[in-house]
Amino acid sequence: MKRKFIFCLTFILLCGITISNAAVELGFIYLGDKGPFTSPALEFAEKVFDTTQLAKADLKSTKFKQFGVIWWHEGDTDPGELSPAEIDAFLDYAESGGAVLLTGWAIRHATNFGLEKAVARQFGPVAEDGMNVGITVLKETIELGLVEGLENIDGKAPQVDDRIQVNSTGFPKSGDYYDKIWKNFITLANAWGPPADDWGDRIAAFGYWEAGNGKVFNMNWRLPNYHKNNEDIEQLEKLTENVINWLASESEFADVSPGGKLPIVWGQLKNRK
Numbered sequence: 001m002k003r004k005f006i007f008c009l010t011f012i013l014l015c016g017i018t019i020s021n022a023a024v025e026l027g028f029i030y031l032g033d034k035g036p037f038t039s040p041a042l043e044f045a046e047k048v049f050d051t052t053q054l055a056k057a058d059l060k061s062t063k064f065k066q067f068g069v070i071w072w073h074e075g076d077t078d079p080g081e082l083s084p085a086e087i088d089a090f091l092d093y094a095e096s097g098g099a100v101l102l103t104g105w106a107i108r109h110a111t112n113f114g115l116e117k118a119v120a121r122q123f124g125p126v127a128e129d130g131m132n133v134g135i136t137v138l139k140e141t142i143e144l145g146l147v148e149g150l151e152n153i154d155g156k157a158p159q160v161d162d163r164i165q166v167n168s169t170g171f172p173k174s175g176d177y178y179d180k181i182w183k184n185f186i187t188l189a190n191a192w193g194p195p196a197d198d199w200g201d202r203i204a205a206f207g208y209w210e211a212g213n214g215k216v217f218n219m220n221w222r223l224p225n226y227h228k229n230n231e232d233i234e235q236l237e238k239l240t241e242n243v244i245n246w247l248a249s250e251s252e253f254a255d256v257s258p259g260g261k262l263p264i265v266w267g268q269l270k271n272r273k
Contacts, residue, residue, distance in 0.1 A: 023255050024248045026051045027067035029059070029106075030074055037075030037104065037125050037172040040226040044237050045071060049244065059086040064093035068254025069247045072106040075172035075226065076125060087112055095212025097252025101244060102216065103224035105173040115209040115216060118181040125173045128229050133193030133222045134165040135205040135239075141189045146242045150235055163192050166239055168231035171222035176203050184209055191221055206243070217247055 026049040030038050045051040054063070054070075059082070064070050070093065082090075091113055094100050102109065108120040137158045141147055152162040177185065179202050191205040192198050206219040223236070230236065248254040 024049045024069060024244060025067045025255065026244065027054045027058075027064060027070045028052070029054045029070065029072040031056055031079035032074050032077035032105075032173075035076035035125075036127070037225070037227050038073060040228065040233075041073045041075060041103070041224070044226060044240070048237075048241055056086075059089050061089045061092040061096075064089060064098060065096070065253050067098075068251045069099045069101060069244050071101040071103070071244065072109075073103045073224065073226075074105040075103075075174075075224070077173060078105055078122070082109065082112060090216075091211065093253075094214035094216055097213040099214055099247035099251040099254075100211075100216045101219070101247060103174075103219045103240075105175055107218045107220045108175055110177075110209060110216060110218060113211070113216065115184060115211060116177065116182050118177055118183070120175040120177050120220075122173070122175040124171045126170045127227060128170045130169050131194050131222070132165050132169075132232075133167045133191070134163055134232075134235075135223070136190040136192050136198065136200075137162045137164065138187070138189055144188065144246055146188060146239065146246060148242055149238050150242075164235065164239075166232050166236040167193075167222055167225045169225075169229050170227060171225050172227070174220060174222065174224065176220045178203060185218070186210070191223070193222065213252065215247065215250055217243060219243065 026045055028042055028045045028051050042053065090100060105122060108122065110116050111119055137147060137160055139160050142160065147158045147164060150158055150164050152158045152164050158164055185204060185207055187201055187204040187207040189205040190199065190201050191203040203221050205223055208215045208217040226236065
């Protein structure tokens with residue numbers, strides 16, 4: 001049995017394991033309005049990934065586990081509170097090894113999930129304010145492949161401490177754990193933009209909380225602006241694509257396509273290392 005597994009693993013390595021966009025089965029959730037800050041995010045997800053839109057009735061752990069990544073985006077309105085059962089569904093999925101991406105005002109539920117004791121501040125949506133914002137690259141941002149295919153503000157490949165603009169104006173219904181009030185958050189990129197110009201890690205552009213064997217990723221502040229007014233939408237979409245692909249590579253519920261051959265469950269391979 002061991003020899004057979006080594007042979008299969010060697011075959012996979014020779015063929016090359018690719019977690020392609022099509023192989024990432026993505027569950028997309030919004031519970032508020034499908035307005036100009038939410039609709040484009042769903043359209044992007046459906047264009048790039050194997051995306052299924054989930055309704056409130058689908059907020060169940062067994063349903064979530066059909067997807068490598070669950071993306072919850074609230075860009076237009078506050079949809080209200082989750083029930084204890086719905087909170088448990090997210091937590092069970094994540095703690096079992098799943099990957100959750102929270103963007104827009106969905107990020108506040110990190111508190112309801114028990115990942116933080118602090119309460120996120122909220123703001124927006126604002127369609128246009130003419131302010132350029134983005135991320136400041138850390139070593140971890142590059143090592144995890146989160147800025148591959150992006151350009152810094154000088155049009156070059158990003159290096160550590162470089163700035164990458166992902167939003168040219170406005171912001172969705174969103175929030176943040178301002179002034180480092182988080183306690184358990186792992187920062188993967190810092191934020192920059194007015195009025196402070198360089199926020200350092202006071203906001204954190206994005207990163208994640210560990211939840212059992214899984215991760216709950218948070219892209220917050222002004223960043224996830226999928227609105228048509230955002231002239232940097234391609235940069236934002238590429239960043240989101242990189243984040244989701246990385247989360248899929250970490251998820252126990254994501255499929256892996258070995259060189260376009262037979263699909264293999266990534267979690268099964270990780271468990272048998």
